[in-house]
Amino acid sequence: MTTPIVRASNLHKRYGKGSVALDGASFTIGTGRIVGLMGPNGAGKTTALKALLGLTPFEGELTVLGLDPRRERDALMQDVCFIADVAVLPKWLRVSQALDYVAAVHPRFDRSRAETVLGKTEIRQRSKVGELSKGMITQLHLALIMAIDAKLLVLDEPTIGLDLLYRRSFYEMLLNDYFDHERTILVTTHQVEEVENLLTDVLLINHGRIVLDSSIEAIATRYVQLITSGESVPAARALRPIHEREVFGRTVFIYEDQAASELDGLGELRTPSVSDLFVAKMSGGVQ
Amino acid sequence: MNAKSFIMLLRRETWEHRSLVWVPLVVAALIVVSAILSTNVTNSIEIRFDGEDAKFFARLAVDAAKQSQLFAVWMSSLILPLIVVGLTVLYFYLLDALHAERKDRSILFWQSMPVSDTATVLSKAVTALVVVPVWIWLLSLAMGLLVFVVVALKVGGTPLAPLGNFHVGTWFALQATLLLNLLIAALWYAPIAAWLLLVSAWAKRAPFLWAVLPPALLALVEEIIFDTNHAAQLFVYRLTGFFKSLFGVGEVDGRGSAEHIRESIRNADLSALPLLGELHLYTGLAVAAVLLYGAIRFRRWRGDA
Helix, strand or coil: CCCEEEEEEEEEEEECCCEEEEEEEEEEEECCCEEEEECCCCCCHHHHHHHHCCCCCCEEEEEECCECCCCCHHHHCCCEEEECCCCCCCCCCEHHHHHHHHHHHCCCECHHHHHHHHHCCCCCCCCEHHHCCHHHHHHHHHHHHHCECCCEEEEECCCCCCCHHHHHHHHHHHHHHHCCCCCEEEEEECCHHHHCCCCCEEEEEECCEEEEEEEHHHHHHHEEEEEECCCHHHHHHHCCCCEEEEECCEEEEEEECCCHHHHCCCCEEECCCHHHHHHHHHHCCCC | CCHHHHHHHHHHHHHHCCHHHHHHHHHHHHHHHHHHHCCCHHHHCCCCCCCCCCCHHHHHCCCHHHHHHHHHHHHHCCHHHHHHHHHHHHHHHHHHHCCHHHHCCCHHHHCCCCCCHHHHHHHHHHHHHHHHHHHHHHHHHHHHHHHHHHHHHHHCCCCCHHHHCCCHHHHHHHHHHHHHHHHHHHHHHHHHHHHHHHHHHHCCCCHHHHHHHHHHHHHHHHHHHHCCCHHHHHHHHHHHHHHHHHHCCCCCCHHHCHHHHHHHHHCCCCCCHHHHHCHHHHHHHHHHHHHHHHHHHHHHHHCCC
16 A cells, blocks of 8 residues: 555544534545545545535544645645536636636646647637536536646536536546546546546445445455355355345355355355445345 | 636636626716716816815916826716715625525535535625726726816816816826725725625625614613613714715814815825724734634534535
8 A cells, every 4th residue: 555645544524413414534645646535425425525625523543745724725726636526617707817826826736738639629728617508518528627737636526417428528538537556536426327438446425434445456355256146045145245236137145254165065156346335325224 | 716716606606696797897887877968067167165266277277297197186086976876786796605505505516515605705795895996996096097088078178178187197097096995995894895705605684683782772772771872883983984074074273174185186196005004904903803703703604505
């Protein structure tokens, strides 16, 4: 494991009375990783990100790049970038003004790089954000953020509401033109299938707690999926799978920390996908 | 945050709130156009004092230098319409400045940049208290010169021709006084600007209501419970104090009389410098600092909802 860029321990946060957003969440994020923070709606994803970015008060210990986001947010924002949501660029802003603005306030912004990226799109510099489509606004935002040499990039549901073409090109741009193993990306989404192939690490969060914190490689050693049918099913069930479901008449079990030798001969074994694990962890046990 | 970044924050304000720039500009242009279109200047220029109905310029025609000086003073009063529209757009600007960004959620973009909440809030206060007043002053300077040229051309060859004499020193001394007054007014009104920014940063909706309601309620409650009106007096004093101090309007002694105003104008002495000696200016600044600090704190966490 490389040096952690984020260390969070026992984060707590409640909104108003009762509604608990973070309930003892602890995790670390290593430098140069692409981490997916995933969970169902209301699981605490956005609150966790807001805590990282110093946008919400919380209890617990948290350092990002060695800084406390609550007290040292101004210093932190030199090295951290985020796209909070699509379409948060204000409607009155012109593309050229956005470039001027970021160039003036961000010491690590490379304007020509942003212009190159924008040149590949339909976006004109004279246009106002209000005249652009949702997909184009996201492209513009990404072009601005990608031209910033930040150590940590945080993306909160960056493609929500976009059509498939824009979603695909968003992640392609991110991987091909931005990510370079020195940078760290933290992305939240509830569309797991969309990101699972680009992640190096997975953080699953539910009810404000981290229920899975693993690298993609480690998933293969800890989790196994068994696909079986017929008389093998009771035997497979007896080995205490964490999840079970029916697919086309066959039964699919997922096991955690279960020796593969015990499962041998019961059916077809493979490594579960992140989506499979997500479903297993979120539905909480055998259904 | 260096000077270059801060200047960009100020430019950003003029991008979002373009009315700050063009509303005073349009009013200045209208004044110049109406000066050009007006006919019969010699008959229409008349200023009344104390109901004397004196033909202002005719009476003073004896002293050409004095006359031009007076004329310059009168020209400078052209800035008043600009100040009135300026205050109006600033009122709406300040209430919108920290509210609109939460309403359209663009605060999440602004906060993703290495710009502190302090720098952001200060840039809005500086826009209202320095940038817009200086812009209005520049407009009045250009507008005054244009109107002066128009009037000089129109009075040429009439008994009022000496009005067209341009007294450079008087003119610029007046402009300097005006600029100084605008900046002193900014100090005087800083607590009001800071209050509006605080409301803008705090109110979830209807900032226009929240700006007026608490002071009004406070005054009303005081009136009902204690049968006094200190709060109301304090608010009114803060709103009108600057002009009171400038002209002494509404006071009975020497400084408040029409005679005093006339003296001030005659001596081209409209400086608000004495206000710098008033304790109330400084208590106001202290209040402004506290309110701005509140606005900065609110901006930090208020987007979190």
